[in-house]
Amino acid sequence: xxxxxxxxxxxxxxxxxxxxxxxxxxxxxxxxxxxxxxxxxxxxxxxxxxxxxxxxxxxxxxxxxxxxxxxxxxxxxxxxxxxxxxxxxxxxxxxxxxxxxxxxxxx
Amino acid sequence: xxxxxxxxxxxxxxxxxxxxxxxxxxxxxxxxxxxxxxxxxxxxxxxxxxxxxxxxxxxxxxxxxxxxxxxxxxxxxxxxxxxxxxxxxxxxxxxxxxxxxxxxxxxxxxxxxxxxxxx
Numbered sequence: 001x002x003x004x005x006x007x008x009x010x011x012x013x014x015x016x017x018x019x020x021x022x023x024x025x026x027x028x029x030x031x032x033x034x035x036x037x038x039x040x041x042x043x044x045x046x047x048x049x050x051x052x053x054x055x056x057x058x059x060x061x062x063x064x065x066x067x068x069x070x071x072x073x074x075x076x077x078x079x080x081x082x083x084x085x086x087x088x089x090x091x092x093x094x095x096x097x098x099x100x101x102x103x104x105x106x107x
Numbered sequence: 108x109x110x111x112x113x114x115x116x117x118x119x120x121x122x123x124x125x126x127x128x129x130x131x132x133x134x135x136x137x138x139x140x141x142x143x144x145x146x147x148x149x150x151x152x153x154x155x156x157x158x159x160x161x162x163x164x165x166x167x168x169x170x171x172x173x174x175x176x177x178x179x180x181x182x183x184x185x186x187x188x189x190x191x192x193x194x195x196x197x198x199x200x201x202x203x204x205x206x207x208x209x210x211x212x213x214x215x216x217x218x219x220x221x222x223x224x225x226x
Contacts, residue, residue, distance in 0.1 A: 034212035034213075036152075036213075038152075041218075042218065043111075043202065043215075043216040043217055043218050043219070044152070044202065044213075044216045045216070046212065046213060046214055046215070046216075049207075049212045055214075087151060087152055089152075089212060089213075091210050091211050091212050093210075094166060094210060095154060095166075095168050095169065096154040096157075096210065097154065098144075098151055098152040098153065098154065099151070100151045101151045101152075
């Protein structure tokens, strides 16, 4: 099973600041990596697929990068609506797995 | 607009059974794989099961293999998760998702349905 390790577990930032979230895989997933945003009581939302492609309707302040085993989700300037938990997800190999999540909270 | 509406979550005793349903609308159901993902209280997301568009090739996580079954009714645009021999560790919010494939990412998710396994 491919293990995804996300860091940091919590990121405390102010609106307008840049957020950099990391996801490291225990082995290469090539570019089969997605990122989701999840708020309490809501459906998770796809942000990024194939490591760096923005999903439909996702603002340009969200960007993904990386390949192989190291990936980054960057939010260039945090909006109030961006404070949430973010998960990475590999679909290179079964079983599909998710990272433990990074909570982006208001400082 | 894509909508995925889960139902069937409940309080059930250990060893019991439950069937979750997910009604889909807003897209051509027969063009997409469907998945179930769960989230235990205070924990992260865990993939549970996926089924391809044609209702074949079901895949299950090892943690539920032999106890859970995924199926779909393409005439009614519904995907099911039949859960048997439920355990406390199955307590979670269960999300239905539209997937790009059975080994793909999830395009859209429902709001989830809560399953609590407790005596």
